[in-house]
Amino acid sequence: MRINLSGVFVNDQQKALRFYTETLGFRLKHNIPLGEFAWITVVSEEAPEGTELLLEPDAHPAVRPFISxxxxxxxxxxxxxxxxVEAEHERLVAKGVRFVQPPTDLGPVITAVFDDTCGNLIQIAQEKTQS
Amino acid sequence: MQAHYCISGGLTCKRALAYNALVDVYRAIADPTRRAILDELVERSGQTLFELCARLTMKHGINSSRQAVAQHLDVLEAAGLIRTRRAGRSKLHWFEGSPLKAIAERWPYLTDEGGTEK
Known part of the structure; x- marks a missing residue:
């Protein structure tokens, strides 16, 4: 068994596709129209055959209260x-991304949290190398 | 009003009210987790519950549940030691030191000569 797909609920799939590709730098993998919505996944440029991230519509009534x-x-x-994390924070702030938590040293990891403009907060994390 | 004077035992109304507020401050800072929360908010103002929980776990080894930390924040807010504000859709927390001033005024720091510190 392998984990090949994970996902985030987004309030606008096309806006999310732009943010996750143009701003974050992921690559579009699938964009399959499914009536009102689409099956849209992106992958990392560093691992194009790796886990796909599904940009899933938040249309179910339970989703918005949950994400809020x-x-x-x-x-x-x-x-x-x-x-x-510091370099990513600098790169994304220059592109207008709003962080709710700047890079924070938590011992074994450094994390930061930003707003994906489609309803979610997203964390970036850097594991410190053991020296 | 009469009841106020009975309870306060000679304190003026204003001082009795200040004293009641202070009881909460003493209770609020009596707990080590709440002191750690204030330490972290002094280090960085404007944190979410998530960030505070991460800092308590990773830096202080405090593995309280989010609900428990939220209750600690309620006690600190009731004592006036933190303020909250919404930024976008998130709730952020700030340290507010002014209630501690009353403690320093009640027991002013004395030098060896018995005078208050300059």
Missing amino acids: ALVEDGIPSTSFAVDN
Whole structure:
């Protein structure tokens, strides 16, 4: 068994596709129209055959209250691995991304949390190398 | 009003009210987890519950549930030691030190000579 797909609920799939590709830098993998919505997945440029991220519509009535409660308490919907949180923070701030938590050293990891403009908070995390 | 004077035992109304507020401050800072929360908010203002929980776990080894930390935040807010504000859709927390001033005023720091510190 393998984990090949994970996902985030987004309030606008086309806006999300732009944010996750043009701003974050992921690559579009699938964009299959399914009536009102589409099956849209993106992958990392660093691992194009790796786990796909599904940009899933938040149309189910349970989703928005759920995501709102998470966002109120600052809880991210998912987390992406980066080599250097400080450098990513600088790159994304220059592109206009709003961070609710700047790079924070938590001992074994450095994390930061930003708003994906489609309803979610997203964490980026850098594991410190053991030296 | 009469009841107020009975309870306060000679304190003026204003001082009795200040004293009641202080009881909460003493209770609020009596708990080590709540002191750790204030330490972290002094280090960085404007944190979400998620960030505070991460800092308590990773830096202080405090593995309280989010609900427990939220209750600690309620006690600190009731004592006036933190303020909250919404930023976008998130709720952020700030340290508010002014209630601690009343403690320093009640027991002013004395030098060896018995005078208050300059």
